[in-house]
Amino acid sequence: MKIKQYRTQFIQELSPFYDAYEAESFFYLILEDKHKLRQIDLALNHELSFEKADFVYWNSILEQLKKEVPIQYLLGKTNFYGLYFEVNDNVLIPRPETEELVEWIIKENKNIDKSKKIKILDIGTGSGCIAITLAKNLPNAEVYAIDVSKKALETAKRNAINNNVEVTFIFQDILVTDELKSKFDVIVSNPPYVRNLEKVEIKKNVLDYEPHLALFVDDNDALVFYKKIAALAQNNLLENGQLYFEINQYLGQEMIDLLGKMDFINIDLRKDIYDNDRMISGKVSKTL
Helix, strand or coil: CEHHHHHHHHHHHHCCCCCHHHHHHHHHHHHHHHHCCCHHHHHHCCCCECCCCHHHHHHHHHHHHHCCCCHHHHHCEEEECCEEEECCCCCCCCCHHHHHHHHHHHHHHCCCCCCCCEEEEEECCCCCHHHHHHHHHCCCEEEEEEECCHHHHHHHHHHHHHCCCCEEEEECCHHHCCCCCCCEEEEEECCCCEEHHHHHHCCHHHHCCCCHHHCEECHHHCCHHHHHHHHHHHHHEEEEEEEEEECCCCCHHHHHHHHHHCCEEEEEEEECCCCCEEEEEEEECCCC
């Protein structure tokens, strides 16, 4: 069968689950990953065909997509800030909103004297996307990353190797940590922040397949990670050090209030590309 014909069939079979644009994007992601063919290659050569054996793979992927398994897990990788990351069901799939957080940190630190080391800590690193991307784009950065999941850390370590950067990974439960063993110029975290009451808003492909440990918090203590990390940052940020968070879009004002009560200054709440309150930063008012 010609590839163009199969593409039409592929999109039609996914139509009950995805819109045509998303289904087509899946098709071309798989085509490039499996066959090293791009959309332009198919446009330039209408006669390209699949071998009989190819259909076993494609039909298997198709059946998984009908169950709404994330395409990133099926391919085992995703792109984040121009880098490729291995992803699996032990780590969250990196989002475009998190790229915006990383971009913010890079912009604010890229012009610092290159002879000066910047010490960065990423708390709740998951796939390592934040820590690794910062290490890749800030050559003078010394980057550390913490996670409570050993399997997530194994994935993150492989991602660091594959992206040719050095990151020190630490197995640690931040909620039971009384102190950090070093001081940092930057502390960043994208911790669990989705309340259980918001599960009704979560798509099936996220709710059924991504790790709940990295997603959800109790409705009655939605800021538990932020309180703990901010408290640690008070004692472990160097002079002029900065704390950055990705946050729940519904809790922007609560985050401003929290950081304000904890004596952070220069608090800056920013919206993401979807116009949702999504990231916040602040500095400690004094070195403790």
